[in-house]
Amino acid sequence: MRTRQEIFDTAIALFAKKGYEKVTIEEICSKVGVTKGAFYNHFKSKDQIIIEEFMRMDEHYKEVAQDISSLESSMEKLRVFNHEAIKLMSDLGVSLMKVVYYSQIAPNMRKSYLANSRRFLYQITNELIKEGQDKGEIADDLDSEELSVMLINCFRGQIYYWCLTNGAFDLVSTCDELSELIIASLASS
Numbered sequence: 001m002r003t004r005q006e007i008f009d010t011a012i013a014l015f016a017k018k019g020y021e022k023v024t025i026e027e028i029c030s031k032v033g034v035t036k037g038a039f040y041n042h043f044k045s046k047d048q049i050i051i052e053e054f055m056r057m058d059e060h061y062k063e064v065a066q067d068i069s070s071l072e073s074s075m076e077k078l079r080v081f082n083h084e085a086i087k088l089m090s091d092l093g094v095s096l097m098k099v100v101y102y103s104q105i106a107p108n109m110r111k112s113y114l115a116n117s118r119r120f121l122y123q124i125t126n127e128l129i130k131e132g133q134d135k136g137e138i139a140d141d142l143d144s145e146e147l148s149v150m151l152i153n154c155f156r157g158q159i160y161y162w163c164l165t166n167g168a169f170d171l172v173s174t175c176d177e178l179s180e181l182i183i184a185s186l187a188s189s
Helices: 002-018 025-032 036-042 046-068 074-092 094-105 120-135 144-164 171-186
Strands: none
Touching (some): 002 025, 002 036, 046 120, 074 120
């Protein structure tokens, strides 16, 4: 497990420093001091390392969802969940987020894990919106799944812009403002 973690940490650091496409498996192995065979014992590909990072993010989302479950208001749950999700992105840093985004749109990417609707990010957001609709807090003129995708994509736009500007603004406070606007617009009349 220690070797796997060392390969992961080294790869992520190299991706952030040099860019995803410029880092080779050979370079990762050389830096860690393992063979390519050892690399492939732990990871199927370079892409899998990025997917592992998404899986870690998803575990964070599950923990946040558990932490906010006692809140009464679905709107407040949604607000806190979005804040914590964006805080995680900010904490990971602009360099790593650039790598994550690039890896998902790279020419050789077959299927984007980022946009996989089975991820906890989508599931939890959908559940919170559906709960709000069932309680009458959130308008139900659009399907909860549709709203979830729209909401997530709004935040992705901010994250993408944050990456484009090399972290020139406070991602968390900007997304908190966006969250207030969106959540207010979702309120049922």
